[in-house]
Amino acid sequence: MVLIEYLPSDMAMAALDALISIEGKVVEFLVEPVGRQFSYVLHRIEYIEDLRDQVEKLEPQRIDVAKKNREEILENVKNWIEKVDGFIVEAKKFLEDGTNVNQKCFIGRFPDLVTRCQLGKEAKDKVEVAKDLETDGYFNSISKPARPLGIKSIPSERLVTYETTNLAMMSVMKALTDDNINFIGIHGLGVSQNPDIKKIQDQIAVMLGFTKFTDQSSEIEIGSMLRARLKDVKKILIILDDIWDRFELTTLGIPLGQDHEGCKIIITTRREQVCRTMAKEWERTKIVWLDVLSEQDSWDLFRKNVADVVDSSALNDVAKEVCKECGGLPIAVVTVGKAMKGKYNLEEWKNVAQELKKSLPTNIEGVDRQVYKTLRLSYDYLQDAEAKDCFLLCSLFPEDHDILIEDLVRYGMGLRLFKNVDTVQETRSRAKPVINNLMASCLLLASDVQDCIKMHDVVHDVAIFIGSKKHFVRAGCNLKDWPNVDSLDKYTGISLTRNQISNLPEVLECSKLQILPFHDNRNAWSCSHEFLSRMNALSALDWSRHFYPHLDNPICCPDTFNNQTCLRTLVLEGIKFGDTKFLGQLKTLEVLNLKRAFFSKYLINIEEWGISPQAQPPDLRLLFNMEELKIWKLDTFKGICPGALTTSSWACFPKLRSLEVNACPELSTVLPFNLLQGLQHLEKLFVSACEKLEQVFDFGPEGQGMKHILNCSSHQHVQLCNLRSMEVHSCGKLKYVFQPSIAQALYQLEVLWVSPCEEMEERESGLQDGFQKSQRNQS
Structure with a gap:
């Protein structure tokens, strides 16, 4: 039976319209989502590339904001930076995982549409998030002037006050609370010379949150920037300690008087005239005399x-x-x-x-x-002669200098300052009690800088006077010319560090000279090959550049060191020289520092030196006495020695005990086969941040060196048999340190630390077995 319902024509048309409308909605709800899903599949590569572009845009924008470190970043900007950092990490992980994921199914015969759809959708969503972050990253203001860092607090137990100091302190505090006084001078014999304007400006800049200024910035330019920044601080106190000569505070960048009512300055000086002369520049001043202590x-x-x-x-x-x-x-x-x-x-x-x-x-x-x-x-x-010599050695450094203890060790090694020591490590151990003795006698002070000590300004002056018969010291005096003195021949030590000397004598008559610290002379471009020729007793030379490395012209030429038969310590940090041939002439060298130096690709280049690899002993005992070698931050350094040396006479470092190689991006091998044969005394090996390093040891063709090591019957003839500590860090291309079987030959190895080397292969079990065998053989 068929039932037919009759509808009038108007109602029928309305029903038909409704049906079409419903059908359209059904199509809309079904087709559009399906279309979007296919869009994710079809355009996934485009979305992923868009995301990659957005990440590349966000990174510099985030860095630009973060670099505003001279001022304090606003809280909302900090929050944005944190969001961007989190998003970049998440997006990079997605890009890395997404491009590596398997996008096929059915044994690789068909594309995996579901996976591709998910990748496309997530990439598109992240692109939108990145665009929103980019838009949010435009701020009207991103920072505000940072609060000054101020000075470190001093523990109360280190403060000792007496009647005279209390009276002076009360006078100073009263002046500080007086709005009519903005300059306070303290002078007297109780306070601890030449003011280094640039150094003072740098110190103020750091406390205000600035980064250090470039060498190209003039004192006037820096002063203008500091003055503007100081005006942003409502109330500020600046203390300048131990001022020796009068200088313009306005040049320094300190606003006073009507220029900045809230700025007060205190100076301390040993010279009353300095106090009164500087006070005349300001109308509102207070002079405080720091009297000596009472008898009680x-x-x-x-x-x-x-x-x-x-x-x-x-x-x-x-x-x-x-x-x-x-x-x-x-x-x-x-x-x-x-x-x-x-x-x-x-x-x-x-x-x-x-x-x-x-x-x-x-x-x-x-x-x-x-x-x-x-x-x-x-x-x-001081009952110890070593302590007296070490005390006078400290006077060769500039006043108020943080003296690196390692520098004392290097210089002391060259001068044979410490008796009955045979190695650098023994010298280092002997130096510690000597320095402690000087500190206990208040002749040296602790420094805020790690592994450094200091000398009180007054003690420094007295030390220079005591040693004046044998030491000529003009360190940190801003000299622009070589000192105009009749003769320097009587001195055993000459210190001209931290100056601006440009013209050096062609030759220097200093037959008794044993130590010459000449580091950080910014204008000393080069020296003649005769400059050192009359210094036949020279034992320690420091020509480093810590602040002005890699000048255009080579500063050392091979002939410079022709007559150096006593040189044991040579420090050439940051120095550029044409070639390394001169090293082959230094038969007595024990300590060589080439940190950040610049030279040809190889430390020992037999072709450059014009030497035959077949040369026989004893002519080629290169760097025979060297015990420590540090090679740091050499951009072009490719190795200690290229090529294969065919005879055992090439024992280049027979006494080497410590080798450190750091930040040499072009280095692929630390110790080639030809050097391994002569390193029986090596105890410490440290390698770090060598991006292209592929192997620490090169055992030669077909592992000949490794076979030789393993076939040695006597421990005394095993290469690396004295290696105790080995560290390898941040060498991304390194796959393994050595073969597990080599561990059997490392009888003395106590420390093996490797981290993080991304391509390092898993060989721990083999190494462990090797070390266990080594220990059994040793016992």
Whole structure:
């Protein structure tokens, strides 16, 4: 049966329209999503490339914002940077995973549409997120002036106050709270020379959040920028310690008076004239005299440093007499107290009292005669000759310099300063107690810089005076010309570091000279090949450039070192030289530092040197006495020695104990086969940040070197048999350190640290087996 419902014509048309409308919606809801899914599949490559482009756009934009480090980044900008950082990491991971994922199915016969669709959709979504982040990254303001860093707080237990210092402090504090005073000068013998404007500007800049300025920036330009920045700070106090000569504060960049009512400045100086001359520039000033300690305060400070020795009734009177001779000067009281600590002999105390009463006229400007006598006494009371020599060695550095202990070790090694030591490591170990002794005597101070020590300004002046008969010191004096002196031949040490000397003498008559620190002379472009020719006793030479590396002209030529038969320490950091032939002439060299140096591709280049590989001993015992070799940050360095040397006479480093190679991007092999044969004494090997390094050891054709190592019957003849520590870090191309079987020959190896080397192959189990065999063989 058929049932037919009759509808009037108008109603039929309406129903038909409704049906068509419904059908259209069905098509819309079904077809459009399907189309979008196919769009993700068809355009996935395009979306992925769009995403890659967006990431590349965001990265520099994020860096541009982050580089505004001279000011404090606003909170909303910080949040945006964090979002961008997170998105970039996520997007890069997606791009890496997405391009590597299998996009086929059915054993690779058909495309995997589902996977491709997911990739396309996720890529498109991330592109939209990237565009939104890019839009959000345009800020009207991204930063505000940073708060000054200020100065480090000093632990209260290190502060000792007395009546005289309290009075001076109260006077200073009163002046600081007085709005009518903006310049305060403190002078007296109780405060610790030539002002280095650029250095002071750099220090202020760092505290204000600026980065250090370039060498091209003039003092006036830097001063203008600092002045503008200081004006942004409502109230600020600037303290300039130990000012020796008058200089313009406006040149420095310090706004005062009506230029900046909230800026106050304090200077300390040993010269009253400096205080009063600089104060004349400003209408609202206060001069504070820092008086010497009272007799009671001096005694309290003396007892604090000499300990319970003076409590003895037999020594108490003479101890007070000694303290009185210090004249109330804190540095004198402290140094004498330290020198007499643990001294219980009455006659010794009486002798010290008599020595301090002697009239010792000196011409050390800014150093009180009494201070000189007390410091000289501390020096004379150093029972260790090594400590005295080390003390005078420290005077060769510029005033207020952070002295790297390793520099003292290098120089000391060259000068044979430390007795009964045979290696650099022994020298390093011997230097520690010597330095500790000097610090305990208050002749050296701790430094805020790691592995450094400092010398008090007054102590530095006295040290120069004590050593003036054998040392000529003009370090950090801004000299532009070679010193105009009649003769330098009598000196065993000449220090001209941190100057601007441009013209060097053709030849220098210095037959007794043993040490020449000449580093960081910005205008010393080159020297003649005769410059060092008359320095036959030279043992330590430092010609480094820490601030102006790689000048256009080579500074060293091979002939420069022709007559150097005693040179044991050579430091050439940041130096450019034409070739390395001169190294073959330095038969006595023990310490060589080539950090950031610039030379030909190989350290030992037999072709460049004009030497035959078949040469026989003993003529070619190159760098025979060298114990430590550091090669750092050499962009063109490709290896120590190229090619194969055919005879065992090429024992280039028979005494080498430590080898460090760092940041040499072109290096592919650290130790080639021809060098492995002569490294029986190598104890430490450190390799880091060599991007193209493929192998640490090259065992020669078909592993001949490895066979030779494994076939040795005697431990004494095994190459690398003394290797104790080996570290390899951040060498992305390195696949393995050595074959597991080699571990059997490394009898002394205690430390093997490898990280992170992305292409390193998994060989830990083999290495472990090898080390276990090595230990069994050794036992």
